[in-house]
Amino acid sequence: YVSTSLLSQVDASTGGKNGVNLEGAKNVLGCFKQPEFVICDPAMLSTLTEEEYYSGLAELIKTALIGNRKLFDLIENNQAGISRRDPGLLSMCISMAVNFKAAVVTEDEKETGLRRILNFGHTYGHAIEMYKSYRHGYAVAAGMELASGFSLSRGMITREEHNRITGLLNSYGLLPGHDIPADQITQLIMKDKKKSGNEVSFVFLNGIGNAVTEKVTVSEAAEFYSQYKPAN
Numbered sequence: 001y002v003s004t005s006l007l008s009q010v011d012a013s014t015g016g017k018n019g020v021n022l023e024g025a026k027n028v029l030g031c032f033k034q035p036e037f038v039i040c041d042p043a044m045l046s047t048l049t050e051e052e053y054y055s056g057l058a059e060l061i062k063t064a065l066i067g068n069r070k071l072f073d074l075i076e077n078n079q080a081g082i083s084r085r086d087p088g089l090l091s092m093c094i095s096m097a098v099n100f101k102a103a104v105v106t107e108d109e110k111e112t113g114l115r116r117i118l119n120f121g122h123t124y125g126h127a128i129e130m131y132k133s134y135r136h137g138y139a140v141a142a143g144m145e146l147a148s149g150f151s152l153s154r155g156m157i158t159r160e161e162h163n164r165i166t167g168l169l170n171s172y173g174l175l176p177g178h179d180i181p182a183d184q185i186t187q188l189i190m191k192d193k194k195k196s197g198n199e200v201s202f203v204f205l206n207g208i209g210n211a212v213t214e215k216v217t218v219s220e221a222a223e224f225y226s227q228y229k230p231a232n
Contacts, residue, residue: 001013001035001038004047005045005048006052006056006060006090007055007056008056009097009098010059010093010094011063011097013035013040013098014038014101014105015102015115017032018032026130026193028193038098045085052135055135057137058136058138058144058172059136059137060093060097061075061169061172062118062121062140063096063097064208064209065208066120066205067100067117067211068096069208070096071097072168074093075168079171116194117213121141121142121144122140122143125139125142126139126143126188127143127180127189127225131180141169141175144169145166145230146224146228147204147205148162150202150204151204154204156212157207161205165205165208185222185226186219186222189221198217198218198219199216199217200216200221201213201215202216202221
């Protein structure tokens with residue numbers, strides 16, 4: 001793999017998962033095939049449009065939230081450098097993201113356990129992506145805001161942590177609107193590849209830098225979406 005986008009460099013190029021969409025459902029067909037090598041050159045990122053670059057940044061933030069608090073702090077405290085695509089800073093961030101994902105995939109290549117945490121923000125994110133046709137990263141960012149709110153409602157993160165997360169996503173312009181009707185959000189979540197019966201494996205935060213997966217019903221996930229009110 002020669003990764004030419006930030007989305008690929010911090011996420012898609014690592015792990016060997018290859019998926020395609022079918023009949024409005026995300027990544028329902030695919031295979032696992034590890035590449036012989038991966039090249040991630042931050043110089044390539046200067047060619048990206050703003051929208052494509054920030055779409056990839058959302059996945060970098062996701063990695064920080066689920067497994068590397070130091071990476072979250074780095075992204076939060078160096079917004080000017082990240083916005084101007086500083087190669088040295090990006091090299092550090094990309095390396096931290098790749099090392100984390102590689103460790104997860106080494107332990108659970110076929111996504112039967114630990115690897116599921118990489119889907120943080122994606123249950124709602126895929127629904128938003130399908131309904132609104134947003135770029136993947138923007139949809140996932142919106143999904144992360146919702147998943148963080150869901151975690152807050154269960155007492156798993158503090159209000160301060162939730163505000164830091166939503167504040168960071170907002171500061172990079174990653175939270176578009178996505179008011180999906182109640183009947184539609186249920187149907188979209190039903191298409192989630194992590195669904196089993198009437199339940200879905202949902203990724204929660206147990207503090208910034210720590211993710212856990214729990215089973216929730218589709219109706220519970222849909223109800224939270226309909227009730228959630230973004231912070232102003």
